[in-house]
Each structure stands twice: as C-alpha cells, then as structure tokens.
Amino acid sequence: MGISHRISRREFFGASAAAATALTFPLPAFAQAAARVVVIGGGFGGASCARALKQIDPKLQVTLVEPNKTFTACPFSNNVIAGLRSIEQQQFGYDKIAAGGATVVAQAATGVDGAARTVTLADGTSLGYDRLVLSPGVDLRYDALQGYDEAAASKMPHAWKAGEQTLLLRKQLEAMEDGGLVVISAPANPFRCPPGPYERACLIAHYLKTKKPRSKLIILDAKDTFSKQRLFQNAWKEFYPGMVEWVSLSQGGKVNAVDPATNTLITDFGNHTAQVANVIPPQRAGRIATSAGATDNTGWCAIDPVTFESKSAPNIHVIGDACLAGAMPKSAFSANAQAKVCAAAIATLLSGGTPASPKLINTCYSLAAPGYGISVAGVYQPKNGVLADVEGAGGVSPADVPREFRAREADYAQSWFTTITAEVFG
C-alpha cells in the first residue's frame, strides 16, 4: 500500500522538490509494513488494549502475551471468598480477542530488550515490536514482611490475585470453628484495589454473621485512612456491630512480620494469633516491567499522562496497576480506561501524529453487604505531568441516603462487572 502511494505521488509531483519533501516527511513503519505492537499481560488492562488496538487500526499487528489460558477476575472475588459466588463466574478466556485479530501467545514474557525492541518468551523465542505495552499487574512483595514468602502464602493466603488463593481463603473460613478470629492485614498505599481489604472485611463478616456469629474480624492496617472510609465504618456499625475491629497505623496496626507456623501477625504493639490470617502484603509492578527498565525506585512505573509511555523506557507504555497514574486508583475500571486511551495514543504515534490530551474516568463499586453497594468515582486529566483529579468532580456515595440508593448501587456494581467483562473478553 505504501509503495503504490509513493509511486502515484511521484507521478503527480514529478521530480520536484515538493515530492522529496513529502517523501522525507515522517512515515514510520506504516509505509513499509504494518506496525507491530506487543502487549504483555492479559488482564483488564492488556486484554482491553490488544482489543482496542485492533478496533482502532485493523492493520496493526497486535500480539497479546499471556501465559494463562483462563483469566480469573479480581473484582467480585470477595464474594467468592464469602461463599456468595462461584469462581467460575470470575473466569474468562481469550477466544474473542483472538477472533478480533490479535495473536494470543500463551507464554510468559521473560525479558525485554528495549534497545533491540524485542520481548523474550519462556520458550526462548522472541517477538519484535515497534511499540510495547506492559500491563503486568502487581507482584506481591515477598521481601516486605518478615516471614511472609511464597510458602507462607499457602498458609496465610493473600487472595490478592484471584484464583487458587481466593479458594484457599474461602476453604479456611469454611473450616474455621464458630468463635474464631479472622485477621486481615492491609498494606500502605499504593496497592491494587484500595477499597478491596475493607469490602473483604464486610463480606467475610457477612459470612461469619450468617454462619459463625461468635467469631471476630480484625483489620490490621498500615494506614490511618482508607478508601470510602466513612461509608465502610458506618456499614460495620450497622451490619456487623461488635464483630469488625479496625486497627489503624497509629493504633499499632502495621504488621511487620508474620509467623506462618502459628498463624501469628506481629506488630510493634503486640501479636495477633488468628484462626484465619489474610495477609495482603505490599506490592510492586509485575517484574517484567523491571526487566524493561520501566520501574523506578518505588517499584512502580512512572508514565507520561497523555500516552502512558514510560518515563524511563522509550517506546514502552505501561497501563493498569503497574503504572503510577497520579490520582487514578489501581482498579480494573482504571486499567480498562487507560488501555483504551493508550491504544488510541499508540495508533496516533505510529501514524506520525500527536495524541490529544485525554480525560479518563474511574468508578469503583464495593459491597458492604449483599444488596448494599457504595462507590467512589473520579475524572482525571493530565496536569503538571501527572494524571490529576478534575476539581469539583468525583467523590464517594453520599453518607445519608435511603436503602434503595444502596440497592441500586449494588445492582450497578453487578451490571458494571457484566458489562466490562463483556467489553474486554466477550
């Protein structure tokens, strides 16, 4: 296609200087062959981005690299832990993404060579790219809490990546005797799904109230404030009085170490021995981002807020939980919104254009009890090099509203999950 255009333009302009000007104008990959975009990670960010790239420009060669054949979604997985939902309802495949024209490679990416623009795969082969998108999600930091390593996670589950860990925590709760103590350890910011530990506390408390009413739940927190705090605290009082206790950082809530042999969580102020211990450790960007040179000393990826291109690794874009997206929280909704903006920016860049400044939205629902939904929303735009809140917009659900309002938000939470998973995987 490029060649024929070139000839017709030569004919039109003859050998004039104008033709030479036109030909030297930047016409990247497009003029030779379809540009290649590799996307690493098939979660809400990566799968959305691969799909959006093909929708925006069907000529792009898009490859999605994801070792798992089935994706298990984190949103709503707290309902699985509480016995309100099956894990199968969380699971999705990549057939429709392949049908949309992206090549799905079921392998792990093991390295990135930014200079050669190649991604190495687990089988030793490599993929070349013009633009690379990293959407690796989070890695759990097994170096952050003394005693909490991968082996400890099989005793004290994090359940912060949905799948086996989700089911393990559920089994432990089912096996616990009435009167037992459940402890959730919540990390400092930033981490995946800021309201997640508190929604989890609600839904586990709902299970305990229903099945094991003499039991207790303590949240040991490395923070003094958290997402939707007032709404969650009101719900704890209303639905689970005397059952849920939140211990803030300043009250000694920060867990420094754990002992998996005795199921004990250790803080500066004392030890808590739990029947069920859910340790949500500190996190960082998935490790492929470090291989690509895209992480900074925080372990996360600084990005340009217009294109999501890494601030340290050219031609590499980072979206979703792995990136530092300013005021945007690490959520599935954010990852999906970022993926679509990033895909449009990449298509524009590959065709020699300049991406326009975007606006993005996030909406996160949580369930404080079945049929009782609360939300936080925000609108974001680039400002001073980061994605900043648009002032006057966003915020949490109102504190004093009729129960019907909460019921509607619970319905919207469910329909959000149905819609977004259909948009990404269906």
Added chain:
Amino acid sequence: MKALCVATAVTMAMAWSTPLLAASEPPPGVASCSGCHSSNAAAGSPVTRLYGRDANEIVTAMTGFRDGSIPATVMNRIAKGFSDDEVRAIAAWLAAQK
C-alpha cells in the same frame, strides 16, 4: 507555485500519515464510558446504552446530572468533570456509533 506545491505535499503527507483516525477520533473522555455503558446492544445491561443514542438526549442528561436537576447515583459525580464543549463532543461521537 513551488511554495504551494510544498504546502500541498506536506498537507497530503500529514493527511496520509493519519488515515481515518482524524475523522472518527474519539473526543477526550468518551473511551471511559463503555466501562459501564455497554457498546454491545446484546449485553442486556440495565445501564443505558449510549451508542447511537440521540446527541441532544445525551447532552440534556449530562447537563441535568451536572446541575443536580436529574437525580443519579454516580453520574452526577462524573458529569461535573466535563465542560459543555466536552459533553457536546462526547455526545456527537456516541450518537455516530452503531
């Protein structure tokens, strides 16, 4: 004449280097809508589908959400993040989708 030729050639090169994108380029913000408002008519969500909807209806709804005259759970909080011009551009783009 030569200057005109150069200008024309550059313009053509630019137009050629951004094929199709310019005409249908989604305005800022609109990509986020399909997080909740399905782009697929078959999805069967209770949340209003926006693709192909009348642009004036979308503008009226967003304006009403923003000033509080139309009650909402979350759209009031989101609508406050968009100007009249942005809302009009978003509405026009959504209306043009199938």
